[in-house]
Amino acid sequence: LVSKVPQVLLSIGEGVTCVKPGDKVIPLCLPQCGECSFCLNPDTNCCLKTHRFTCKGKAIHHFLWISTFSEYTVMPDSAIARIDDDAPLDKVCLFGCGFSTGYGAAINTAKVKPGSTCAIFGLGGVGLSVVVGCKSAGASRIIGIDINKDKFTKARELGATECINPQDFKKPIQEVLLEMTGHGVDYSFEVVGHTDTMVSALVSCHMGSGTCVLVGTPPLGSQLSFDPLLLFTGRTWKGCLIGGWKTKDSIPKLVSGYMEKKFNPDVLITHTLPFDKINEGFELLQSGKSIHTVLVF
Known part of the structure; x- marks a missing residue:
């Protein structure tokens, strides 16, 4: 696996109340809108939201809601989770998916x-x-x-x-x-x-x-x-x-559990590389020489 560290929120749009500028957040590869029939069903986490971008009124689909190694991106509030202020971003990035x-x-x-x-x-x-x-x-x-x-x-x-x-x-x-x-x-x-x-x-x-x-x-x-x-x-x-997690509710709790030392996924991180060496990260993955490579800006 190759992951980019989670982010610090820079600004919010109108109507967003769950986060504020400066918060540490993890973008969610599976959203939780809280409104669709799947989100309202306690037995599933498969939110029906399918995209976050549009162009000229048409939906732009993308891989796992994140689909970006960019330095800046735009996310809806249903696909972002606020985490502990003290959480180390280069470690808790593992909670985004892997x-x-x-x-x-x-x-x-x-x-x-x-x-x-x-x-x-x-x-x-x-x-x-x-x-x-x-x-x-x-x-x-x-x-x-x-x-x-x-x-x-x-x-x-x-x-x-x-x-x-x-x-x-x-x-x-x-x-x-x-x-x-x-x-x-x-x-x-x-x-x-x-x-x-x-x-x-x-x-x-x-x-x-x-x-x-x-x-x-x-x-x-x-x-x-x-x-x-x-x-x-x-x-x-x-x-x-x-x-099986309802992500927006559960990912912050998992990060809190990590901060309380209930589990230690740090050992899964075998390599940390600067972003400009992203290809090296994928080579390590394909060769089986890494378990999890974290990319940092």
Whole structure:
């Protein structure tokens, strides 16, 4: 992941009351308008607001509401959250998406129970945040899975009890997990975004009560093919959008929890670079040499 630090608010438009100039804020990759049917539903966070820019009266769509590495930008008040004045911007930027998504996948979407067994497919910045969430929820066994063994040290530091590389086995990784656990894991998390891995994560769940959470984003137009009997016996397959948080309400609380040292995602930041080295940040990401690179102006 490559993130830009959150911002200090410079000015506000007419009618804005939730923030004031000088406030520290995090732009939200998923807004919370508080008015649409999704925002009013306590069981979803998928706000129906779809864009923030217009040109000649037509909507301009953009990636994840932020879609900018610019030094200055304009945001609606539904897509911005005021955070603690003392929060270090070069650290809490992780709460804009990466950490909150993975942590929330375990806490909110899966609702991991104490003493349970979890498997996390993919140990990048988001997958490692799932590890933190599973540990915080009291899981007794947390199995990290990745083809990059360099991620294992950090995973164990954050709470993984075991780490395995699918390339070390001649059999499918779901069979390995079934043998390791007996009947499958209680919770699995796919944080890669590959359809084959999604099916493997589902199969690795306990056949009668396992929950598989899809966190990774697959390529546009991807299609899944799986045996429906995998669900018929009792497994649950769930999607996860930004950790299930209602962002405007929850992100400030997560930052406050960080300030109170309830969790420490700082260890996920492996590189900090000036903005003019943004390409170096993406090269580190593509080579698997970084977990999270923060860009600063």
